[in-house]
Amino acid sequence: MGRDGDILIYARGQDSITLDPALAQDEESNKVISNVFEGLVRFKPGTTEIEPCLAEAWRASPDGREWTFYLRKNVKFHDGTPFNSGAVRFSIERQMSPPFTGKTTYASFAFGMVDKIITPDPYTVKFVLKYPYAPFLHNLAMPAAAPVVSPAAATALGEEFGQKPVGTGPFCFSEWKKGKIITLKANRDYWGGRPEQEKLVFTVIKNGRLRALALKLGLADIVDGITPPDARYLEHKGFKVLKKPGLDIHYLGFFTDKEPFNNPEIRKAVSMAIDREQIVSGVLHGFAFPANGPLPPGVLGYDPEARPLPYDPEGAKEILARNGYADGLKITIITYTNPRPYNPPGGEKVAAALKEDLARVGIEAEIKAYPWNQYKEALLREEGNSFLYGWINDNGDPDNFLYTLLSSSQIDNGLNTARYKNREVDFLLVSAQQETEPVLREQMYRRAVKAIMQDTPWVFLNHSLRIAAASPEIEGFEPHANGSVLLNFARKNKK
Structure with a gap:
């Protein structure tokens, strides 16, 4: 006591x-x-x-x-x-x-x-x-x-x-x-x-x-x-260091209702062109860890066995060539200037790393960066072809990630920024909202996540890593x- x-x-x-x-x-x-x-x-x-x-x-x-x-x-x-x-x-x-x-x-x-x-x-x-x-x-x-x-x-x-x-x-x-x-x-x-x-x-x-x-x-x-670095030093000195994945997601989103990203194959090519591990270690300096889908660990429906598309620049080039872009492609990525919990260095630094990765497969990316409030207006205008964004979960439930951000019913209010539509996903997400049995809900969310990852409306970049010491x-x-x-x-x- x-x-x-x-x-x-x-x-x-x-x-x-x-x-x-x-x-x-x-x-x-x-x-x-x-x-x-x-x-x-x-x-x-x-x-x-x-x-x-x-x-x-x-x-x-x-x-x-x-x-x-x-x-x-x-x-x-x-x-x-x-x-x-x-x-x-x-x-x-x-x-x-x-x-x-x-x-x-x-x-x-x-x-x-x-x-x-x-x-x-x-x-x-x-x-x-x-x-x-x-x-x-x-x-x-x-x-x-x-x-x-x-x-x-x-x-x-x-x-x-x-x-x-x-x-x-x-x-x-x-x-x-x-x-x-x-x-x-x-x-x-x-x-x-x-x-x-x-x-x-x-x-x-x-x-x-x-x-x-x-x-x-x-x-x-x-x-x-x-x-x-401070965490490593304290750990070496015998202090307790606790690392916790954040209830958030950081992603590169595609405007799926606009060219060229209304073609899921091109979305997959971009995903395969991005070295997420390098972004986490080189740009985010270990304040994050790679995402393997739209849900962070610990949330109902998270599948530790899930695997996003691999980093495969040669495979990305093949997909682009197969879809008429053998000579390359020009896109615009809009981003935010401010630091965010899931991206402490800010959007411009991550966007610059994405630009380098994409250039290696023949995709020329123009970056447009705005302060946070202006950025959200640019998102609503659907400026450019793609966007760097993130979400911080409020209640620890997968509904607040998946339904809020990826249900077609959330397009008009601007929360489904990618304008992503999939009837099976919509049905699963509404059914899961109404199902009070956790085991059945989890099955529905895992099926929805599998379908979402197949469609690639986002490149799943990272979750934040919260570090405390005692x-x-x-x-x-x-x-x-x-x-x-x-x-x-x-x-x-x-x-």
Whole structure:
């Protein structure tokens, strides 16, 4: 158990923006939120599997339209008020029609499929959905939007709630010195058992090299966002280094409704011309690992045996010649200038590497780069023939990758940027949305992924690699691929 004076110091590169889960849309906010607040369910440590949290059990109706949750009893918020079904309903309705000025980022994504919420008694909550939606459980595990807030505190504090959060989690909010530190203290009455540490301090050290040095000197217990060279150095010195694939995908997309990439053979030729391993090691400097399809490891439907088209420049040349491009081909790749979590050096550097690879097979690529917001407008205009892009998953469910980005129903809203259409894939993705049995869902997603990879609407480049390190005395630290960290099980073994 925690002892007075036990402090766990977590060093990161930036401060949180808000501690109100209704408004949070950044990882640094969610790192703290996931220790102060809880949802009805949560991700098992280090995975995208769902386990009980504030709900002890749940069931879905056979048609997938009604989800009933049975809540834990005798749980209290940090302000002493009781947790119950009314608090769950309040937390969701607060976001769907916010009483304060501000944009509730994830409310429509997390709860847009909810028709109504019924609370038949203090410890039962029933969600009636507008349509069957199997990923609903994963939405309820998200650090943003899904956590339950204290109705009393949220009502009393209004817009200030994000500065003085009150949840049911293992740690209570204590102090926030903006830009410097956020201090949490152990919730001694936590239903899951008092945390191992008495205090949890999130401190900001902007420079990654200095964060690694702080760990080495004992000024921090855990650090994240460090470089591969620093990680190797710390590992050599006996520190624990944890590498986690990110819930994201980085890809070269094709406008499949425009020449020349309305021909799947030309898409395959481009894919075979690109040396993805070299891009990961030479351009992304080890901050990533090659993708073997549209899903990252750990997500339902991911197939470790899947293999994308191999790097084969000679084979690419043969395909081009067979399709009337023996003398070469000119294309335009549009890209973004900004760094992205799945591409820290930025789009221009990766695009330059792609240009070199393509030139070797006779494809002349013009690169056009834009700042992020202008880039998204160029995508909607379908500028050029192809584009460098990526996606960061919100809820750990394959639906948020595959349906969102590759269903033909997502073309008009601009999310299916490749304008990819495949009737079999559409059918499988809608069926998987409505199937609540995980084994059957996985089979549907694997079939869909196989068909997508055959069609090659994207060149699957890489996923991010998140690197954190901890002192040798720390045990029980397991970062999540979505960037959140649950630290009540982390403990410092005294020498």
